[in-house]
Amino acid sequence: MLAAVPDFSNVRVVVVGDVMLDRYWSGQVARISPEAPVPIVRIKTIDDSIGGAGNVALNIAKLGGKVTLLGVIGDDAEGQIISNLLQAAGVVCDFVVEKNTRSICKLRVMAQHQQLIRMDFEDTPLSFNKDDLLTRLLRYLPGSQAVVFSDYNKGTLVDVATYIDYAKQADVKVLVDPKSSDYQHYAKADVITPNLSEFQAVVGACDDEEDLLAKGQALLKHYQIDTLLLTRSEAGMTLIQEAQTHSMPAQAKDVFDVTGAGDTVIAVMALGVAVNLPLSDAMHLSLLAAGVVVGKLGTATVSVQELTRAMHGERDSKYGVVSEDELDVLLTIAKANGERIIMTNGCFDLLHAGHVTYLEQAKALGDRLIVAVNSDQSVKQLKGESRPINGLQERMTVLAALACVDWVVAFNEQTPERLYCRLLPDVIVKGGDYSLEQVAGGDCVIKSGGEVKILQFVDCQSTTAMINKARGIE
Incomplete structure (x- = not known):
């Protein structure tokens, strides 16, 4: 179809x-x-x-x-x-x-x-x-x-x-x-x-x-x-x-x-x-x-x-977890309708309240929120052999269930620079202490007329802290 x-x-x-x-x-x-x-x-x-x-x-x-x-x-x-x-x-x-x-x-x-x-x-x-x-x-x-x-x-x-x-x-x-x-x-x-x-x-x-x-x-x-x-x-x-x-x-x-x-x-x-x-x-x-x-x-x-x-319909029939090619088509439709596209990325290994607050703040900046998720292999390269706790499909399914998230897409590289440069959202959102120059793909988006915004994570909320707590490590 x-x-x-x-x-x-x-x-x-x-x-x-x-x-x-x-x-x-x-x-x-x-x-x-x-x-x-x-x-x-x-x-x-x-x-x-x-x-x-x-x-x-x-x-x-x-x-x-x-x-x-x-x-x-x-x-x-x-x-x-x-x-x-x-x-x-x-x-x-x-x-x-x-x-x-x-x-x-x-x-x-x-x-x-x-x-x-x-x-x-x-x-x-x-x-x-x-x-x-x-x-x-x-x-x-x-x-x-x-x-x-x-x-x-x-x-x-x-x-x-x-x-x-x-x-x-x-x-x-x-x-x-x-x-x-x-x-x-x-x-x-x-x-x-x-x-x-x-x-x-x-x-x-x-x-x-x-x-x-x-x-x-x-x-x-x-x-x-x-x-x-x-x-x-x-x-x-x-x-x-x-x-x-x-x-x-x-x-x-x-x-x-x-x-x-x-x-x-x-x-x-x-x-x-x-x-x-x-x-x-x-x-x-x-x-x-x-x-x-x-x-x-x-x-x-x-x-x-x-x-x-x-x-x-009011929300596209293809939403949630999508392929990169499907997302490219859906973004063409959304942009033609004048919708503002927000995009962020991360491992999202164990989803916690800090993640949810951050994603809701990101969605408030526009009409559509895309979450790009690191593949299992790229998480291992970033976090070590013991990670991820949850596999890629499980992490994407949980994210897609959030009301504030429109589309979830995977990427295999350590950074989403290639993906950002292909999709060119209106805004890239990152959390933490990044500078604008450190955001992968930010230069592509800015050159195309978009922008990069840095949001602060919720204090005392992190996946590592959750893992340590589960292991009895203070």
């Missing part, structure tokens, strides 16, 4: 499909109209957002990918708003603009966060020169890793089979979010992402899980599609391929609005496919991202920070 959100900054994706404006008029209801038995909404705010294929493109841009959006808009005010919102978010737009076509707009009237009515303004199926859209697609396929066809059945993708053929010839991965029940339009796609109702509209009702998987694999074979990612609402997602299947349950979460969740799913899948993630990992990211957006009102996107928090 992934330990971090991949870097999508070098990914180029083309999104083609039905673009629309989602408009929200929100206010309060205090009375019923005397003219008819309907609520009167006193409008307080008007918000515009992008729906359809535009929302797919926005999700890709929000996660750092480079995205170009192709579609059809009218030569009207709504079309201009669509273009302005997308370009402000970093989406490259190359639309076919039709003078005699109305831009698709969905107006939702909201009160107390509840939708009272939706009004659709559209002239569909869209009328436009199909060659204009194909010309644009052929312009952007070279250099792209993936193309997403976002079909909302408004007419933009009436020739999607042709577009898929050209994309396959250009060796670009093809992902489709389908609306048509005729999957011949989507034949030879790499990934297709229907929801359960869309899927059953094509294959028929599924009696049980075995029947669902069998029908999914038969559909893939019939239409020469490589992968089916089936979104199943509260049941999560199922990844179906010809030779294998893989399911993941949805994570329990408050759901405010499922609008646009499918856009987020295919956007994240496209990014994952573009960087060659295993499809199961791409599905996992998509599931987490969908869980974020359904907790928001209206069409929404997910950021890298939100996806990272969804992956790791």
Whole structure:
């Protein structure tokens, strides 16, 4: 499973499909109209957002990918708003603009966060020169890793089979979010992402899980599609391929609005496919991202920070005893979230109250505390053949159980200089009578903008004193 959100900054994706404006008029209801038995909404705010294929493109841009959006808009005010919102978010737009076509707009009237009515303004199926859209697609396929066809059945993708053929010839991965029940339009796609109702509209009702998987694999074979990612609402997602299947349950979460969740799913899948993630990992990211957006009102996107928090929660799923490589990844996430990293080191052979007080004081200096622990061999070199009393794993396990400690990592050298210079925490903390110049690795951390702090140990508390006392030595 992934330990971090991949870097999508070098990914180029083309999104083609039905673009629309989602408009929200929100206010309060205090009375019923005397003219008819309907609520009167006193409008307080008007918000515009992008729906359809535009929302797919926005999700890709929000996660750092480079995205170009192709579609059809009218030569009207709504079309201009669509273009302005997308370009402000970093989406490259190359639309076919039709003078005699109305831009698709969905107006939702909201009160107390509840939708009272939706009004659709559209002239569909869209009328436009199909060659204009194909010309644009052929312009952007070279250099792209993936193309997403976002079909909302408004007419933009009436020739999607042709577009898929050209994309396959250009060796670009093809992902489709389908609306048509005729999957011949989507034949030879790499990934297709229907929801359960869309899927059953094509294959028929599924009696049980075995029947669902069998029908999914038969559909893939019939239409020469490589992968089916089936979104199943509260049941999560199922990844179906010809030779294998893989399911993941949805994570329990408050759901405010499922609008646009499918856009987020295919956007994240496209990014994952573009960087060659295993499809199961791409599905996992998509599931987490969908869980974020359904907790928001209206069409929404997910950021890298939100996806990272969804992956790791308030405290990262990998905490406690970690390897050096794992810690490197976790620190990248923590630093990206603006967390202040504190690090200390020692043998911690017999943990005592002095150690605990010292570690709590160190943690108070920042957000995350890392404790680097000497290996058994390095303890022997420092303390003699009779030490350590407790082995490395025992010492690390006890440290990891402390509430103030986030991560514990081992090192084999007599000093942690190499480790500090690799990880570059914000602060190195040492206890005792060290001078700043004596702290191993301190120069690396200081040069990188960090600092070194010296804390005093608690008086009359030491491992040696505990050992001597146990041996009856005053």
